[in-house]
Amino acid sequence: MMKFILMYFLILMIFFFIICFLVIFLMKKFMYLDNEKFSIFECGFELMSDLRLPFSLHFFFISIIFLVFDVEIIFFVSFIKLLNLVSFFFFFFFLIIIILILILGFLYEWMKGMLCWII
Numbered sequence: 001m002m003k004f005i006l007m008y009f010l011i012l013m014i015f016f017f018i019i020c021f022l023v024i025f026l027m028k029k030f031m032y033l034d035n036e037k038f039s040i041f042e043c044g045f046e047l048m049s050d051l052r053l054p055f056s057l058h059f060f061f062i063s064i065i066f067l068v069f070d071v072e073i074i075f076f077v078s079f080i081k082l083l084n085l086v087s088f089f090f091f092f093f094f095l096i097i098i099i100l101i102l103i104l105g106f107l108y109e110w111m112k113g114m115l116c117w118i119i
Contacts, residue, residue: 061114072102 075098083091109115 058114065109065114068105069102072098 076095079091079095079098082094
């Protein structure tokens with residue numbers, strides 16, 4: 001019986017600390033809301049130009065392409081282990097499918113102009 005009371009007490013303490021941290025976080029957040037704090041400061045001078053320039057999506061696309069090809073490399077590494085478990089024809093079939101997916105994805109990105117480095 002004492003174990004259950006101690007367990008419920010610990011659970012209540014955890015909830016209490018979570019609520020305390022949330023209240024402190026929200027109080028701190030709303031306490032310092034000020035237009036001066038969120039204004040752009042450039043060494044005390046007036047701004048020469050707008051600092052919020054639009055971000056080119058080209059760099060975003062290049063990073064996504066890198067992630068896709070990086071995941072495909074992980075598939076190739078895992079296929080080395082698969083070669084010991086299955087027959088060679090099964091291994092070769094799935095390897096060809098993954099290489100075709102990579103080639104088709106590369107051609108699609110090339111045709112859409114995502115690989116062109118001129119912005």
